[in-house]
Amino acid sequence: MAQGHSLGSKTGLYGASVEYALHSLLWLIEPREPPLSSRNLAEFQGISASLLAKVMPKLEKAGLVASSGGINGGYRLARGADEITVLDVVTAIDRDKRLFDCKEIRAGCVLFNGHLPEWSAGRTCTIHAVMLRAENSMRKELARTTLLDLVNAVGFPKPFGEDAARWFGERTAAREASRVAAVKTGRRRPAKT
Amino acid sequence: MAQGHSLGSKTGLYGASVEYALHSLLWLIEPREPPLSSRNLAEFQGISASLLAKVMPKLEKAGLVASSGGINGGYRLARGADEITVLDVVTAIDRDKRLFDCKEIRAGCVLFNGHLPEWSAGRTCTIHAVMLRAENSMRKELARTTLLDLVNAVGFPKPFGEDAARWFGERTAAREASRVAAVKTGRRRPAKT
Numbered sequence: 550m551a552q553g554h555s556l557g558s559k560t561g562l563y564g565a566s567v568e569y570a571l572h573s574l575l576w577l578i579e580p581r582e583p584p585l586s587s588r589n590l591a592e593f594q595g596i597s598a599s600l601l602a603k604v605m606p607k608l609e610k611a612g613l614v615a616s617s618g619g620i621n622g623g624y625r626l627a628r629g630a631d632e633i634t635v636l637d638v639v640t641a642i643d644r645d646k647r648l649f650d651c652k653e654i655r656a657g658c659v660l661f662n663g664h665l666p667e668w669s670a671g672r673t674c675t676i677h678a679v680m681l682r683a684e685n686s687m688r689k690e691l692a693r694t695t696l697l698d699l700v701n702a703v704g705f706p707k708p709f710g711e712d713a714a715r716w717f718g719e720r721t722a723a724r725e726a727s728r729v730a731a732v733k734t735g736r737r738r739p740a741k742t
Numbered sequence: 743m744a745q746g747h748s749l750g751s752k753t754g755l756y757g758a759s760v761e762y763a764l765h766s767l768l769w770l771i772e773p774r775e776p777p778l779s780s781r782n783l784a785e786f787q788g789i790s791a792s793l794l795a796k797v798m799p800k801l802e803k804a805g806l807v808a809s810s811g812g813i814n815g816g817y818r819l820a821r822g823a824d825e826i827t828v829l830d831v832v833t834a835i836d837r838d839k840r841l842f843d844c845k846e847i848r849a850g851c852v853l854f855n856g857h858l859p860e861w862s863a864g865r866t867c868t869i870h871a872v873m874l875r876a877e878n879s880m881r882k883e884l885a886r887t888t889l890l891d892l893v894n895a896v897g898f899p900k901p902f903g904e905d906a907a908r909w910f911g912e913r914t915a916a917r918e919a920s921r922v923a924a925v926k927t928g929r930r931r932p933a934k935t
Contacts, residue, residue, distance in 0.1 A: 560839075560843050561755065561839065561840040561841055561842050561843030562754065562755035562840075562841050562842070563841060563842045563843065563873065564842075564843045565843070565845060567842070568842075568843075568844065568847055568869065569847070571869045572847055572848065572869065592852065593851065593852055593853075594847060594848075594850055594851055594852075595847070595850025595851060595852060596847055596850060635869075635872050635876075646753075646754065647754040647755075648754055648755050648756060648880065649754050649755070649756045649757075649760070649761075650753050650754030650756065650757045650758070650761075651754075651761065652758060652761060654761055654762070654765055654787060654788070654789055655765065657787055657788025657789060658786065658787055658788060659785065659786055659787075659788060659909065660902065660905050660906065660909065666902070668897065668898075668899050669896075675892050675895040675896045676761065676764045676765065676828075676892060678895075679828050679883075679884065679887045679892070680756065680884075682883050683828075683880045683883040683884045684880065685883075686879045686880055686882070686883045687841065687876045687877065687879055687880035687883075688876075689879070690872075690875050690876040690878075690879040690880075691872065691873075691876045694872045699868050699869060699872070702868040702871075703862075703868045704861070706861050709853070709859070709861075712853050713853065716853060
């Protein structure tokens with residue numbers, strides 16, 4: 550019986566979520582007080598705040614970042630930037646993504662009557678095995694680079710780093726001011742946490 | 743301005759089309775007379791004939807198979823099974839698929855006002871560069887294995903190969919018989935090519 554298969558998508562294996570995660574993590578390498586919120590990270594980078602708000606909890610769940618709640622809450626790296634590899638990040642976001650989506654079509658051969666014969670059963674399909682080797686080699690490469698390597702390779706000039714720090718500081722101050730004003734005019738109750 | 747990004751799909755990079763192509767090619771290694779049609783290849787493997795009918799022309803366009811038309815037309819390998827690698831097949835099917843779908847989000851930083859600064863422009867994004875290295879390493883691995891390696895690794899037992907040859911022969915004979923009968927009863931005009 551023919552299985553129902555369709556043509557795959559045209560996009561890459563890793564997309565916006567992985568890109569958001571990696572870029573955002575670079576901004577967490579330098580400890581900041583208060584820590585950067587997901588919203589500020591998104592605004593600073595010009596990326597979707599709603600998507601980043603789904604990405605950051607995945608990084609937290611995987612133990613790559615830690616969050617603090619409250620008005621000035623935000624994210625910080627949960628371990629050293631030299632201890633988080635690109636593979637860690639990719640795995641945190643897309644744990645189940647595989648290079649090859651094997652449907653075991655070998656089992657569908659008309660001569661098998663629905664059961665793999667002895668000479669084939671219990672062995673990984675040879676085609677799948679090649680794909681697994683390729684995936685493994687890809688992952689090894691991703692495990693070679695840490696967040697620290699990345700940020701060193703980017704080589705942010707000092708003035709840019711200072712501009713960024715100023716932007717984050719001003720943003721936090723502006724948010725705080727607008728919150729206070731809102732509380733004063735009674736439009737909003739004070740935040741509880 | 744925030745770009746509109748969505749969460750990626752949950753499938754692998756390479757899917758049914760690549761799987762169909764690789765499995766089908768293994769059946770073309772042994773030259774057959776008449777050559778195997780896309781329809782028979784699909785039926786024998788229990789896979790979607792309509793999807794395989796889209797896959798085979800891609801392999802032909804890439805110079806991996808050659809087709810002969812006519813009643814007993816079909817496909818044969820266009821070069822030796824030791825001269826077609828898994829990478830050739832993957833490229834024939836999904837030339838434009840990339841491991842990482844880079845959207846160049848670094849350019850969206852609020853501090854850049856829409857233009858990458860000099861220290862960043864003209865250089866591949868560091869994150870993209872890691873992904874390209876990983877992709878390269880994955881492709882190298884796929885280039886190491888040929889169709890001949892695959893079929894040798896599967897190790898089809900001789901009786902299975904004979905059963906398959908018989909099945910293909912009977913199928914072709916049955917099709918021919920039904921065509922002749924159709925022509926005789928006038929339900930169908932003789933095929934022109």
